[in-house]
Amino acid sequence: MEEKSFWQKTVEVLNTDVTVLAKDVAQASKEVWQYKLKAGLAKTRDKLGKELAALFGGGQIDEDLYEELETVLLTADMGVDATVHLLKDVRQRVSLAGLKDASELRGALKGALTDLIAPLEKPLVVEGHKPFIIMVAGVNGAGKTTSIGKLAKYFQGQGKSVLLAAGDTFRAAAREQLAAWGERNNVTVIAQDGGDSAAVCFDAINAARARGIDIVLADTAGRLPTQLHLMDEIAKVKRVIAKADPTGPHEILLVLDANTGQNALQQVKAFDDALGLTGLVLTKLDGTAKGGVIAGIAKQKAIPLRFIGVGEGIDDLRPFEAADYVDALIE
Numbered sequence: 438m439e440e441k442s443f444w445q446k447t448v449e450v451l452n453t454d455v456t457v458l459a460k461d462v463a464q465a466s467k468e469v470w471q472y473k474l475k476a477g478l479a480k481t482r483d484k485l486g487k488e489l490a491a492l493f494g495g496g497q498i499d500e501d502l503y504e505e506l507e508t509v510l511l512t513a514d515m516g517v518d519a520t521v522h523l524l525k526d527v528r529q530r531v532s533l534a535g536l537k538d539a540s541e542l543r544g545a546l547k548g549a550l551t552d553l554i555a556p557l558e559k560p561l562v563v564e565g566h567k568p569f570i571i572m573v574a575g576v577n578g579a580g581k582t583t584s585i586g587k588l589a590k591y592f593q594g595q596g597k598s599v600l601l602a603a604g605d606t607f608r609a610a611a612r613e614q615l616a617a618w619g620e621r622n623n624v625t626v627i628a629q630d631g632g633d634s635a636a637v638c639f640d641a642i643n644a645a646r647a648r649g650i651d652i653v654l655a656d657t658a659g660r661l662p663t664q665l666h667l668m669d670e671i672a673k674v675k676r677v678i679a680k681a682d683p684t685g686p687h688e689i690l691l692v693l694d695a696n697t698g699q700n701a702l703q704q705v706k707a708f709d710d711a712l713g714l715t716g717l718v719l720t721k722l723d724g725t726a727k728g729g730v731i732a733g734i735a736k737q738k739a740i741p742l743r744f745i746g747v748g749e750g751i752d753d754l755r756p757f758e759a760a761d762y763v764d765a766l767i768e
């Protein structure tokens with residue numbers, strides 16, 4: 438074999454160092470996120486954790502214990518269906534493993550909850566279309582505009598170029614919020630004074646195509662599922678996007694505020710009926726003790742939970758990972 442030159446050896450060493458460094462950075466970033474997730478879920482964990490600690494403190498597993506567990510899960514906003522499902526699963530685990538002591542229920546519950554919410558863990562892959570068009574919907578104040586800013590930063594971090602469509606033409610402040618954010622981060626924002634949402638999205642897609650942009654993030658105005666004319670209007674936005682690109686939109690995200698608890702389930706159903714959702718974003722998990730709502734969502738219909746938000750900071754939105762979530766929720 439030919440002897441390697443000095444430069445070949447040097448390049449090899451440098452490459453190894455860069456790989457090791459990249460791994461260190463990725464690991465550190467994951468640890469920071471796990472810490473944030475834990476801190477963010479503190480309110481839910483404090484409530485749930487204290488109640489579970491009292492239950493799992495000791496003694497025998499009996500019917501009274503199951504009843505108390507049922508109450509704890511319901512008050513953590515898991516909802517009736519998810520609670521019934523979890524209790525059944527926990528009972529099965531107890532009988533299969535021959536568990537007797539209450540302290541052993543913790544592991545059984547964690548296993549059952551992880552299995553229930555695991556189908557929601559499907560990260561968004563923004564490949565296959567250029568531009569990849571992501572339409573963002575939700576009720577007023579759910580965190581749509583803020584999440585779009587965070588997502589733009591997240592995708593830029595993956596080396597993608599991003600263009601924002603200020604499709605929330607109803608709230609002038611939303612357009613300004615997006616424009617200011619775009620300016621700070623060197624991201625083009627397509628907006629119109631008083632224009633309609635569908636027209637802004639149409640223009641944005643054409644602009645993105647002309648500029649060779651990878652991803653279009655389209656904001657829309659907040660609306661309640663009961664405002665039927667506004668639900669019709671958002672269905673029109675989707676149809677107009679498909680006129681600009683017959684393959685789009687490639688992702689239709691519903692942004693949900695975790696504080697709404699069980700009400701989130703109705704929002705998912707109504708927006709799914711109107712738009713055919715492909716993904717969810719759950720924001721403000723940091724401000725609520727209702728983090729259990731994820732279980733309710735999973736039980737109703739496992740629409741992928743693409744991202745969860747645990748704060749107002751630009752890096753406080755990340756892909757959802759079921760096991761991390763359960764670890765942060767139940768110690």
Ligand SMILES: Nc1nc2c(ncn2[C@@H]2O[C@H](COP(=O)(O)OP(=O)(O)OP(=O)(O)O)[C@@H](O)[C@H]2O)c(=O)[nH]1
Nearest residue numbers: 577578579580581582583659720721746747748749
């Ligand atoms: N604590 C916390 N606050 C958040 C999070 N995500 C968004 N917010 C805050 O929620 C508030 C509303 O966010 P917006 O992004 O303006 O909501 P929107 O859905 O665009 O609102 P409309 O345009 O009125 O429909 C802002 O003050 C955000 O900073 C989160 O994960 N945690």
